[in-house]
Amino acid sequence: MACFFRRRIAEKLGRTLQQSEEAFIPALSAVPVFKKQQAADFRLSVSTLRISGILPSSGDIQLQTEDLATRLKQDADAVVEDISAGCAVINFRLNRTLLAQKTLEPFGKGEDDKFGLNSELFKTLKRGTTLVEYSSPNIAKKFHAGHLRSTIIGNFIANLKQSLGNRVIRMNYLGDWGMQFGLLGAGFGQFGCQEKLKQNPLQHLFEVYVQVNKEAEHDEDVKQAARDFFRQLEQRESEAVSLWQKFREITVDEYQQVYKRLGVHFDIYSGESFHQDQAQEVVQQLQSRGLLKTVENGAGVVDLSPAGDMSSVCTVLRSDGTSLYITRDLAAAMDRTEKHHFDEMIYVTDKSQVNHFHQLFQILLAMGHTWADRCHHVPFGLVRGMKTRSGEVVFLEDVLDEARARMLHNMSQAKTTKEMENPEDTAEKVGVSALIVQDFKGPLLSDYTFDWDRMLQARGDTGVFLQYTHARLRSLMWRNEGVEAATFDPSLLLDQASVVILQHLLRYDEVLYQSAQDLQPKHLVNYLLKLSHMSASAHRELPVKGSPQDVAQARLRLFSAACSVLANGMRILGITPVDRM
Template sequence: MACGFRRSIARQLSRVLDLPPENLIKSISAVPISKKQEVADFQLSVDSLLKSSDDHSRPNIQDQAIRLAEKLKCDTVVSEISTGEGTVNFKINRELLTKTVLQQVIEDGSKYGLKSELFSGLPQKKIVIEFSSPNVAKKFHVGHLRSTIIGNFIANLKEALGHQVTRMNYLGDWGMQFGLLGTGFQLFGYEEKLQCNPLQHLFEIYVQINKEAAEDESITKSAQKFFQRLEVGDLQALALWQRFRDLSIEEYIRIYKRLGVHFDEYSGESFYREKSQEVLKLLDSKGLLQKTIKGTAVVDLSGNGDPSSVCTVMRSDGTSLYATRDLAAAIDRMDKYNFDTMIYVTDKGQRKHFQQVFQMLQIMGYDWAQRCQHIPFGVIRGMKTRRGDVTFLEDVLNEIQLRMLQNMSSVKTTKELENPKETAEKVGLAALIIQDFKGSLSSDYQFSWDRVLQSRGDTGVFLQYTHARLHSLEETFGCGYLDDFNTPYLQEPQCISVIQHLLSHLAAVAHKTLHIRDSPPEVAGARLHLFRAVRSVLANGMKLLGITPVCKM
């Protein structure tokens, strides 16, 4: 939307109401223009400006709107002022709107919208974002998929706003599961399988050893001994663990490349096996560490022995836990990055864990704990591939590609593509990402392949299709018509609505009626400029979401 015009209206209102323009902008919205009816371009909701919540003393909204409208005047931007139901309506100089927006979009390119006054005053900050973070020895499940999609978007957005962002993948590469995995590989492991498909083979071993451990206590004891060897730095045990980790990261990088996601740092719990011991000593020196009858060490966060507020930080054999390593990691990251904000993107099941970690940092004397933030999300239910339950992210990507290829091949308008598999994957990923972002972040949702791959409505497939169609216009007509703006020829209601909102649905409707072929050159050129601007803004938004726009499909 044309933020500059909203700000211009806000400035005039500011002088009348004696309020800062920033407080008024959020109450001004663009009004969609219908072909049959001339309505306002922007409207101010008077109701949202009135702060009194007492219905008896609340002034009449309509009277307030009329009085306010009488105090305002038309100018070079505003051409007409009227009132609606609880609103003050503004018609603006549409030719000025068209010219200003199109010039700004083309001049700013990928930075359009980010150069707005709304963002120009934002201080640049150092931000660490931990996301995805799969467990090397366990399933790379759909929870990690959600974390990857959401974390990538947050990182993209922060970077676009000019912040210095460190993208961190904090692998679950330590803990008792590696005692089990090390023992399991010695019993059931095959070198060839490990080389050929490391993630799958490690997962198979992990499932098998857990089954054996449930039936044989000696297996559990062997696993405990193996993890103790890791904790004390046994070279042979560490060498095997290092191979598991290196092979897994190699696979992850390949899969993340398919997703279009990158990380600045691959960290892991293993980095903090020694520093977690320092954390335990620090907690003890501050009188915060308590030993239980079982020999474990805990921190009482309530201060009064409330069992629900106790966090275990050490096992009875002296080995560290997830919480201990997270404490050590947070302290280390502050030393290394001196961050302004650190964001953890994990499922809502870890909400209590992070509350306890942040609270422990606070009572340890680290005031910067307030800069740590957990962004929880809900669980995806029912995501299955044709082979059964999802095991790895790669299964999901293969399924998306396969289904999208089938859908594309059944549509008559699909163009011949140089690399149909690559296009299918990009369109499929767009479908998956948009499906994920449509609901409430913290809510669980039931996954449906049919819903994800729909081509109509607010879907990723529709976004990609719109972008491809608009790109096709530029390829077909671009060379002959992109000499001048010719904004007087962009005053139809559809044009104004598209310029105000720059949305793909409006553009798709306009594309059907605002023809370029067989139109006079000046009209064709103006319309092509409009569609090129829409495609540019659409591509910018898609990239922020982690979607790679396709030019043909």
């Protein structure tokens, strides 16, 4: 595996340059396989050695590179077959038989799920407790397709952190407070129907909310009724609180059905309502620290301008003394550090909230909370053109239903679908994969246009292709049950199709490391798509059936490794691998 080879090359460098081998680990990287012809397996960046002071930073870098390559060649080694100088890099070509043996070794020991996760690269990553806040839809509204991105991105980050050894707390911070509940409470008294609420709870609440909003536009009495209901709620009057709790429970129950379909779960359902009382304490703390200023209209603000001239302020208190979203967010952050003692907290919301989180972290630091430096916001762009056949999408269930229906139709054209126990369940999982991969292929900050046809293609860079490749490899394992052995002959995997897969597997830990650095799923998605294309190509070129037993065993070990890494990577992305399709 990669860490064995990286360590051996680092030892070689340590002996030649009389330095600790640890110093060379960050400068070594597995070479990406761009073309079928690929000579080197690892490369060393000479620039990195100059920056770190291992090599002199003055002088001709190319001469330095060539000189070091010559010195390294003198230290003969059974692991490294060839060393050559490139442009400010040194290329290392590994012994091909050893490459196959060591890379595929874990897959014969039942350590498939640990492959790539014990890398020395991860030693520099901070472990500990990571709290991820994601999804965070609004109570009493159906799950909007716009919340899909926050849900799947947050789930990916939580899965990645967990796979790298962090203790992860998955939190859903519900929008369950504010004047909208005044409107809904007043509206339900006027337009609500208990029977309809039983039959289709969220649909009915949505209809009531739309109706009361229309009425409030031209009817002052409705507006007043909404204000009265919210005041009763803030004063904890039992009737108002009881109705609000009912709305909240109904919504969470319905959301959990959608989360189940997406393969997403949460450890904690929190919400703004939990921090309503604490928000007033935050205001008092701001006041006692001299951070709260009152402006002309009577609102309370915090001055965030570098010069202290009120040119940039953040409002934390309305003129009537009620708290705002940011006040509740400040209370929530302070409450979480006390309760969960997190080492980092990650908020996953769309890019329109960049300024909100910038202000939130600034105010926390101004209050003396140095842990605010361990809080991060992961912003993302918008999805354009998400429609079903029936028109504009409002609800995520519609998207999931349509993805399943279209996938089921596509699968019905294939012969293998008839052998399945539950084609609907498979279509659901593959449809969700297609949604996730389309979303994750580019940088998170970019907006992207939703495209049903491209998303559900069985060929090309899609979630369907990932699942199809995984299912084909699983089928290959079943059809050859009993052939695969505990040992295999690595010298039978020296053909080009096998070597490119082995070289690609060397990069898995680096891809996870890169993903952990910037929390972007695109690295892992593109890595897995490339592995799928390589595996599909090798599947055509390297038959198992009809080959001599030792050749069949070696090839099965290779395909088994590719299948395991595909499945492991898919699970980190939030995709459930299917075995048949």
